[in-house]
Amino acid sequence: MHSKKVILCIGTLDSKGPELQYVKNLINGKENFRALVMDVGCLAEAYFDADITAEEVAAAAGTTIEEVRAISEAGPATRIMTAGARKKVQELYESGAFSGVLSIGGGTGSGIAAAVLQELPIGFPKFMLSSQKIVQAGIRKYVGTKDIVIMPSIADIAGLNRLTVDSLQKAVGAITGMMDTIIPESFEKPLVFMTMTGLSTGCGLAVKSILENKGFEVGVFHTIGVGGETFEELVKSYPVIGVIELGMNEIGNELFGGLASAGPHRLEAAGEIGIPQIITPGCIDILNFLGPETLPERYSDRTICYHNPQATLPRVNADELRLIASTISEKLNRARGKVKFLIPLRGFSSIDCEGNDFYDPVANNAFIDTLQDSLRKDIEILKIDANINDVEFSESVVNEFLKIL
Amino acid sequence: MHSKKVILCIGTLDSKGPELQYVKNLINGKENFRALVMDVGCLAEAYFDADITAEEVAAAAGTTIEEVRAISEAGPATRIMTAGARKKVQELYESGAFSGVLSIGGGTGSGIAAAVLQELPIGFPKFMLSSQKIVQAGIRKYVGTKDIVIMPSIADIAGLNRLTVDSLQKAVGAITGMMDTIIPESFEKPLVFMTMTGLSTGCGLAVKSILENKGFEVGVFHTIGVGGETFEELVKSYPVIGVIELGMNEIGNELFGGLASAGPHRLEAAGEIGIPQIITPGCIDILNFLGPETLPERYSDRTICYHNPQATLPRVNADELRLIASTISEKLNRARGKVKFLIPLRGFSSIDCEGNDFYDPVANNAFIDTLQDSLRKDIEILKIDANINDVEFSESVVNEFLKIL
Structure with missing residues (x-):
């Protein structure tokens, strides 16, 4: 039947054959679903015939499975199968051959699958059943900036037993539940993307609330590294009419080795596509680390905010703020759309306020002076005598945003 | 209708009210499901009336919601709500009030939910929709040793927009899909639990294969820290007839600060409940670290195996092996059931073999000598002239296991 929904099942049929077969049978036993199995194994013969064989995956990478099997190192062999799998899956996706994807594997198999799944768009159903290795290693490399659902297998995915069978059934x-529950909702309001982090949440929620009352839809991104990366990617693929930046901490994290870097291209996408931007120095007064043990020695003499057990935040100093200002200017100077820079003179974050030991107007002025010197002259800088989370500031953000739309 | 399956929905109704309401309506709109909402918010009034209110949660923790709201620090307030939520959920679980659980929250809400979800047994359907904070921070503290399925929300869970609505629908x-696909399978074969890690996989797969052919069911646990923790927990709650230990690396990791520690109680559960154990020094020649940057300075002069980009393994030396031996002996000496110790004289792991620079029989002999001195005299030590992954060794493991059953 053509009306069956196809689930692409990715795994290594040399080492996880029985598990993939179990999953295939379970899916094919459902009335509305059909399995399409892709073999990414390169150690030995497949346990059963895949719909897309390891031979085809290797061929898509420009080689043969025999050559891949002859490679003794796991790394290079895995990279070839990853490249081939990405190419095959992209072709299948473009031809509409499947409408959801399920991967099953240990650390290595999940690594290959992760590279494939991360190529598929947000909203496309993706599920990864993996070993507990990803619990230990962290899921960032596996999910990247995507909505990949992760299930840690409690027992190793090594054979069918009551524990693995339970995980496979739930996967x-x-x-199938994710693929069945896609209720189309119509979103017709103009879409605005906004960034913020914990220390600018007051401003963010106020701006969001005012904009929603005025008929906008607001998507918020949490600037802890992966959030800013996701934001930059999605600005290019969604019909965003403008952006508001209240979380700019990722710039300093990238420059100075903090743990919330969103990579070197943060703050570039909106400028490239030419949509209007309201920029603020929201939260540039901090760098982000996780537990106190992750704070590098070089920041140990700073004023430090222990925000929560997984958030240790050193204060950024004047020299660093100068470099942040020139980096931001360099990016904004290339923007093709309208840009307006709003500065809250009484502090860039909730802790950078009078009475708190993070309050440092001298350091902040180093940022402001450098910004004024380095920013393109037609980009207006507006100074507001308030803290970023004060009502006056959030109202100004909305007013200025509406003006440049 | 009493036949509807109840999903416990956990979230903070002060900050995530609209999102929880959306989820509640979606669940109640399904023919076979009903939502039971628990509010764990302690900042402000609930957005709508929960089935289990924040007042009740605070009361379960022995206080009032007013007192919790009066606490200015997030940490202590959160701990109270966590304690109350755990108590309430345990009561509800024991009365059979729900058969699956869904939590929705950012870092803090997910932290509370994680503590609750981790109390529920393996196999009970658990789903956590969380912010990307858990992508950055790692999921280990959120999932622990449990089968909690994790979905990172791409946009912050801050209001309903096309991105968050898509995530909520998929969650x-x-x-519901996980709760619907529970097909009872009967497992009547005797159940054996086995540990192994990558470097003893050869032995593990052979042992597993032989045992399965002889009519056993074998559950395998990957000894990377969380795997050993899970193993220890499950040995106590499953009808396990015996265990085989081919991954003992977690003992050294606990003693010497490696990243694959399973805590101080590894190697104790089987002895406590008195089931037969085959013990080997499988993989005690290594400590586990992740990327090379995670290797502490103190191990930089060791022979190091760069097993994969997320596995950097320094060689354990003679002094450390002596302490590992006495630690293992001390634990096994307390075992109430039969124990047999099998030693592969030609190496404890796949890299600890002749010709490889990890091969160090002198260091291994330090382990063997200490073990012989410290192990209870009625625990037999059997030395086999083979590497752990040689066929002779895996056959001996099975033979000796069958003898002590």
Whole structure:
């Protein structure tokens, strides 16, 4: 039947054959679903015939499975299968051959699958059943900036037993449930993207609330590194009419080795596509680290905010703020759309306020002076005598945003 | 209708009210499901009336919501709500009030929910929609040793927009799908639990294969820290007839600060409940770290195996092996059931073999000598002239296991 929904099942049929077969049978046993199995194994013969064989995956990478099997190192062999799998899956996706994806594997198999799944768009149902290795190693490399659902397998995915069978059943249940529950909702309001982090939440929620009352839809991104990366990617693929930046901490994190870097291209996408931007120095007074043990020695003499057990935030100093200002200017000077820079003179974050030991107007002035010197002259800088989270500031953000739309 | 399956929905109704309401309506709109909402918010009034209110949660923790709201620090307030939520959920679980759980929250809300979800047994459907904070911070503290399915929300869970609505729909789809796809399978074969890690996989797969052919069911645990923790927990709650230890690396990791520690109680559960154990020194020649940057300075002069980009393994030396031996002996000496210790004289792991620079029989002999001195005299030590991954060794493991059953 053509009306069956196809689930692409990715795994290594040399080492996880029985598990993939179990999943295939479970899916094919459902009335509305059909499995399409892709083999990414390169150690030995497949346990059963895949719909897309390891031979085809290797061929898509420009080689043969025999050559891949002859490579003794796991790294290079895995990279070839990853490249081939990405190419095959992209072709299949473009031809509409499947409408959801399920991967099953240990650390290595999940690594290959992760590279493939991360190529598929946000909203496309993706489920990864993996070993507990990803619990230990962290999921950032596996999910990247995507909405990949992760299930840690409690027992190793090594054979069918009561623990693995339970996980496999739930994995199939979850992906089919995700594919079944797609209720189209119409979103017709103009879409605004906004960044913020914990220390500018007061401003963010106020701006969001005012904009929503005025008929806008607001998507918020949490600037802890992966959030800014996601924001930059999505600005290019969604019909965003403008952006508001209240979380700019990722710039300093990238420059100075903090743990919330969003990579070197943060603050570039909106400028490239030419949509209007309201920029603020929201939260540039901090760098982000996780537990206190992750704070590098070089920041140990700073004023430090222990925000929560997984958020240790050293104060950024004047020299660093100068470099942040020139970096921001360099990016904004290339923007093709309208840009307006709003500065809250009484502090860039909730802790950078009078009475708190993070309050440092001298350092902040180093940022402001450098910004004024380096920013393109037609980009207006507006100074507001308030803290970023004060009502006056959030109202100004909205007013100025509406003016440049 | 009493036949509807109840999903416990956990969230903070002060900050995530609209999102929880959306989820509640989506679940209640399904024919076979009903939502039971628990409010764990302690900042402000609830957005709508929960089935289990924040007042009740605070009361379960022995206080009032007014007192919790009066606490200015997030940490202590959160701990109170966590304690109350755990108590309430345990009561509800024991009375059979729900058969699946869905939590929705940012870092803090997910932290509360994680503590609750981790109390529920493996196999009970658990789904957590969380912010990207958990992508940055790692999921280990959120999932612990449990099968909690994790979905990172791409946009911050801050209001309903096309991105968050898509995530909420998929979260509901996944949990309902997981609850629907529970096909009872009968497992009547005797159940054996086995540990191994990458470097003893050869032995592990051979042992597993032989045992399965002989009519056993084998559950395998990957000894990377959380795997050993899970193993210890499950040994106590499953009808395990015996254990085989081919991954003992977590003992050294606990003693010497490696990243694969399973805590201080590793290697104790089987002895406590008195089931037979085959013990080997599988993989005690290594400590586990992640990327090379995670290797402490004190191990930089060791022989190091760069197993994969997320596995940097320094060689354990003779002094450390002596302490590992006495630690293992001390634990096994307390075992109430039969124990047999099998030693592969030609190496404890796949890299600890002749010709490889990890091969160090002198260091290994330090382990063997200490073990012989410190182990209870009625625990037999059997030395086999093979590497752990050689066929002779895996056959001996099975033979000796069958003897002590």
